[in-house]
Amino acid sequence: MLTFKLHNSTMQVFQDYLQQHTPIKKEQFQLLKHTLLEKKYDKGKILLTEGGKTDVNYFVCSGLLRAYTLDVHGKEHTIQFAPENWWIGDRNSTYFNEPAAFNIDVLEESEVVIITKDFMELAQHVCLDFAKYNIHLLHNTIRHMQRRINLLLAATAEERYLDFVHLYPKLTLRISQIMIASYLGITPESLSRVRKELAKKHSK
Amino acid sequence: MLTFKLHNSTMQVFQDYLQQHTPIKKEQFQLLKHTLLEKKYDKGKILLTEGGKTDVNYFVCSGLLRAYTLDVHGKEHTIQFAPENWWIGDRNSTYFNEPAAFNIDVLEESEVVIITKDFMELAQHVCLDFAKYNIHLLHNTIRHMQRRINLLLAATAEERYLDFVHLYPKLTLRISQIMIASYLGITPESLSRVRKELAKKHSK
DNA sequence: CGTGGAGTTGAATACGATCAACACCGGTGG
DNA sequence: CCACCGGTGTTGATCGTATTCAACTCCACG
Numbered sequence: 001m002l003t004f005k006l007h008n009s010t011m012q013v014f015q016d017y018l019q020q021h022t023p024i025k026k027e028q029f030q031l032l033k034h035t036l037l038e039k040k041y042d043k044g045k046i047l048l049t050e051g052g053k054t055d056v057n058y059f060v061c062s063g064l065l066r067a068y069t070l071d072v073h074g075k076e077h078t079i080q081f082a083p084e085n086w087w088i089g090d091r092n093s094t095y096f097n098e099p100a101a102f103n104i105d106v107l108e109e110s111e112v113v114i115i116t117k118d119f120m121e122l123a124q125h126v127c128l129d130f131a132k133y134n135i136h137l138l139h140n141t142i143r144h145m146q147r148r149i150n151l152l153l154a155a156t157a158e159e160r161y162l163d164f165v166h167l168y169p170k171l172t173l174r175i176s177q178i179m180i181a182s183y184l185g186i187t188p189e190s191l192s193r194v195r196k197e198l199a200k201k202h203s204k
Numbered sequence: 205m206l207t208f209k210l211h212n213s214t215m216q217v218f219q220d221y222l223q224q225h226t227p228i229k230k231e232q233f234q235l236l237k238h239t240l241l242e243k244k245y246d247k248g249k250i251l252l253t254e255g256g257k258t259d260v261n262y263f264v265c266s267g268l269l270r271a272y273t274l275d276v277h278g279k280e281h282t283i284q285f286a287p288e289n290w291w292i293g294d295r296n297s298t299y300f301n302e303p304a305a306f307n308i309d310v311l312e313e314s315e316v317v318i319i320t321k322d323f324m325e326l327a328q329h330v331c332l333d334f335a336k337y338n339i340h341l342l343h344n345t346i347r348h349m350q351r352r353i354n355l356l357l358a359a360t361a362e363e364r365y366l367d368f369v370h371l372y373p374k375l376t377l378r379i380s381q382i383m384i385a386s387y388l389g390i391t392p393e394s395l396s397r398v399r400k401e402l403a404k405k406h407s408k
Numbered sequence: 409c410g411t412g413g414a415g416t417t418g419a420a421t422a423c424g425a426t427c428a429a430c431a432c433c434g435g436t437g438g
Numbered sequence: 439c440c441a442c443c444g445g446t447g448t449t450g451a452t453c454g455t456a457t458t459c460a461a462c463t464c465c466a467c468g
Contacts, residue, residue, distance in 0.1 A: 069354050071358040071359075075358070077358045079354065092347060095343045101347075101354075102350075131339075134339070135335075135338070135339060135342065138339065139295055139299045139300070139342070141346055142295055142342065142346055143300070145349040145350065146283060146349065147305070148353055149283065149356065150281060150305075152353065152389065153386075154275040154281045
C-alpha cells in the first residue's frame with residue numbers, strides 16, 4: 001500500500017514545529033488543538049492596525065507576514081519580517097492589553113495558525129515545560145533586538161545591509177528592496193546605491 | 205523606644221523591591237539570600253567586557269550602571285542605563301552561555317546586588333509565581349526595545365532626544381550629554397545643537 | 409497593448425559628522 | 439590660595455552621507 005503525502009496541512013506544519021522545538025508531544029497537542037485556528041490570507045491583507053486591539057498571535061506556516069509602523073509622514077518602518085516557522089504578534093496588545101504598537105500585513109499569500117490566549121494558558125497546564133520554551137523564545141527575541149539596536153547605533157547603511165543579507169539570505173531574495181530599506185532605516189534609493197557600491201567592490 | 209533607620213542596606217533595598225514587585229515574601233527571601241552577593245563599586249569600574257564571560261546579572265540599589273558596545277573606531281554606543289531599581293546584565297552570556305555582547309561599567313559610585321544563576325533557579329522553586337514576574341519583565345524589556353528600534357528607524361535626533369527626556373526625566377540631569385548622545389545614536393556636538401534649537405523654540 | 413509598481417540613476421538639498429577652537433568648571437597639588 | 443589640568447559642553451566651518459525630487463527603464467499582470 002502506498003501513502004501519498006503531497007504537502008502538509010497548515011495545522012500539521014505547526015504541530016511538527018512544536019514537536020521539534022518544544023516539549024509538547026502528539027497526545028498533548030490533541031488537547032490543545034481546539035484553542036487554535038488555521039487561516040489563509042491573501043497578499044495585501046492587513047491583520048492588525050496600530051492602535052487597535054487583538055488578543056492573538058500568529059504562527060506562520062507558509063508565506064510571509066510583516067510588522068510595521070507608520071510615521072507622521074505616512075512612511076512605513078518595518079519592525080519584523082515573519083516567514084515560515086516564525087511567530088509574530090503585538091505584545092502591547094496581546095500581553096499588556098494595550099492598543100497595538102504596530103500594524104501587521106501580508107506580503108505573500110500565507111497560511112497561518114492563530115494562537116489564542118487560551119492556547120498559551122492551556123499549553124502551560126498540559127505541558128509544564130512549555131513555559132521554559134516560551135522564556136527561551138523571549139530571551140532570543142531580546143538578543144536579536146539588542147543586536148539590531150546596536151547596528152542602528154553603530155553601523156553604516158552598508159554594514160546594516162550586509163548584516164541583513166548574512167542573517168536572512170533567503171529573505172533577501174523574496175522581499176522587495178522597498179521593504180528591506182524600511183527595515184534598515186534608509187530609503188529605497190539609498191539601498192539601491194549601497195547595492196551598486198557593493199557590486200562594484202565585489203567585481204574588482 | 206525609638207528606632208533609628210538612617211538608610212537601608214543594599215540587600216534591604218533589593219528585598220523591598222522583590223516584595224513590592226514580585227510574589228516573593230519575607231520568609232522566602234531568607235531562603236534565597238545565600239545565593240546573593242552585595243557589592244559597592246567606584247565610578248569608572250568595568251564589571252563586564254565584550255567577549256568575556258559571566259553568569260551573573262546585577263540589580264542596582266543605588267548609583268548608575270551602563271551597558272555599551274565599542275565600534276571599530278573605538279566609539280561607545282550605549283545600550284542601556286541602569287539607575288536604582290533596575291536590572292542589568294548580558295543575556296548572551298548569562299542565559300545563552302556565549303561571549304558577552306557588550307560592556308558594563310559604573311557611571312556613578314553604585315551599590316548593587318549580584319544575581320547568580322542559583323538565585324534565578326532557586327527563586328522559581330521557592331516561589332512558583334516568580335517565573336510569572338520574570339516573564340513580565342522580559343515582555344516589558346521587549347516592548348521598550350521595540351519602541352527604541354522604531355524611534356531609531358523613524359524619528360529625527362530631536363524627536364529621539366525629546367522621547368528620552370520624557371521617558372527618563374530624572375536621568376537627563378544625572379547623565380552627561382556625551383552618554384545621552386551615545387544612547388541616541390548621535391554625536392555630543394549634535395546633541396548640543398539639538399538642545400540649542402529646542403531652547404530657541406521654547407523661548408518663543 | 410498599456411498601466412502601475414519596482415528599481416535605478418542624477419542633481420540638488422539637508423542633516424548630522426568631523427575637526428578645531430574655546431569657555432567653563434571641579435578637582436588636584438604646589 | 440592659586441595655578442594648573444582634564445573633562446564637559448558650546449560654537450563655527452567644512453565635509454560626507456543619506457534624503458528628496460524627478461526622470462527613466464523594466465517587467466509583471468490585467
